[in-house]
Amino acid sequence: MVRILRDLANKYFSDEEAIVLFLILVVGTIFIIWFGAMLAPALASLIIAFILQGLVLRLKKMGVPDFVAVLGVFLMFLGVLVSFIFGLLPLVWTQVSNLARETPRIIRELQSYLEVLPDEYPQLVSAEAVDAIYQQVSAEVASFTQWLVSFSLSSIPDLVALLIYMVLVPILVFFFLKDRQVLVSSFARLLPSQRPMMISIWQEVNVQCANYVRGKAVEILIVGSVTYIAFKVLGMPYAALLALLVGLSVVIPYIGAAVVTIPVAVIGLFAFGWGSHFIWVMVVYGIIQALDGNVLVPVLFSEVNNLHPVAIIIAVLFFGGIWGLWGVFFAIPLATVLKAVFAAWPVKDTAQTPAMER
Incomplete structure (x- = not known):
């Protein structure tokens, strides 16, 4: 066993750079698993900045100064974010609430559809199977409705956290875009020169x-x-x-x-x-x-x-x-x-x- 492990290490980890990369991958994965929830705003901001970086580079190729390109892309991101929060989310939440109120009617109509199936297709669908399906659907809908009510009653702490994220994420996105070269250079100093x-x-x-x-x-x-x-x-x-x-x-x-x-x-x-x-x-x-x-x-x-x-x-x-x-x-x-x-x-x-x- 020792000889096999030594041969594997000699085959796959004979290069110093491979060892450093392996340690970075392991430490990074453990760090994200343990601290991912805590650093969610920073990780989300980094991902958003990574997405927007391509547009910044395209503007720079067109002759736009770096800071002007960063500021323009950041303002566009803010506009999309504000439109999503104050435009789409309230509309979606209203429709979710309306759908929850319409659920009993949908359940009754579903029951009427299901009750006809055993008479029209007796060899394929039985009354017991229809009753089981109806009970399962009713249970799932009841649990969803209960979750919706409990979510609305306990959403104040989540709203406070959301407000904090709404402030932190745009600030972090701006600095990730503005100082991307400095941040990358600082991280590169920790890596091997070759x-x-x-x-x-x-x-x-x-x-x-x-x-x-x-x-x-x-x-x-x-x-x-x-x-x-x-x-x-x-x-x-x-x-x-x-x-x-x-x-x-x-x-x-x-x-x-x-x-x-x-x-x-x-x-x-x-x-x-x-x-x-x-x-x-x-x-x-x-x-x-x-x-x-x-x-x-x-x-x-x-x-x-x-x-x-x-x-x-x-x-x-x-x-x-x-x-x-x-x-x-x-x-x-x-x-x-x-x-x-x-x-x-x-x-x-x-x-x-x-x-x-x-």
């Missing part, structure tokens, strides 16, 4: 992750906006809430669209019933999903190396289980980081060592 592997990994990660995160933010905005406009034109109730869900569903490839289709279909069914209006809603929703997958995604992510679907699903499950929603959103960038690390990791060829010694 670090070709780290530079290679950083260049790969910077290109791949930056393009992915910025492209995903643009995709969420476009898909959510188009869905909201389409649903409003079609008279779909809870258009803002459904558009937000559809926009966020693009974060999880393959899974998100399938999951969000259920609430879209259910609300459309209870709003319009079985008819041409419901069919038009689902057709338009399917067209939006098709255009997103076949047109928008190739345009936004043309420079991003595609991972295998199995690797994407495993990354979503793993990182989502560790870091929740943030882990789901950054599952693909984190998988790209691991891919870049494995590709650039120095491996010493030990196959010929015994022959050379002989």
Whole structure:
């Protein structure tokens, strides 16, 4: 066992830079797991600044001075943040509250739909199965309603924390953008002077992750906006809430669209019933999903190396289980980081060592 461990260490950790990188990855992961909740505003600000950095660099290439580019991008970010907080969130919360009040009616209509199934399809659906489904749905809806009431009663501490975040995050984003070179240089002094592997990994990660995160933010905005406009034109109730869900569903490839289709279909069914209006809603929703997958995604992510679907699903499950929603959103960038690390990791060829010694 000792000889096997020594051979593995000699093969994968013979380079000083590999040891330093391994320690950075381990310490960084432990630090985020233990202190991630405490430093959530700083981490969120760093991610937002990373997303906005590309726009700052593009303005600088057009001849805009650095501080003016940073200030302009920061003011744009503030405008989007204020519009989201005071425009979209109240509308979504109102629609969530209205949906909670409409839940009993939806449950009654669902029961009427389910009661017909055993008579029309006796070989496929039994009365016991319908009753079990109805009881399960009722229990889930009751728990959701209870959570909604308890959340509204205990939301004052959360609102105070939210107000603190609303102040801290913009300040940190501004300084991360303004002093990005100073911060990067300060961190680089802690690394070995000769670090070709780290530079290679950083260049790969910077290109791949930056393009992915910025492209995903643009995709969420476009898909959510188009869905909201389409649903409003079609008279779909809870258009803002459904558009937000559809926009966020693009974060999880393959899974998100399938999951969000259920609430879209259910609300459309209870709003319009079985008819041409419901069919038009689902057709338009399917067209939006098709255009997103076949047109928008190739345009936004043309420079991003595609991972295998199995690797994407495993990354979503793993990182989502560790870091929740943030882990789901950054599952693909984190998988790209691991891919870049494995590709650039120095491996010493030990196959010929015994022959050379002989």
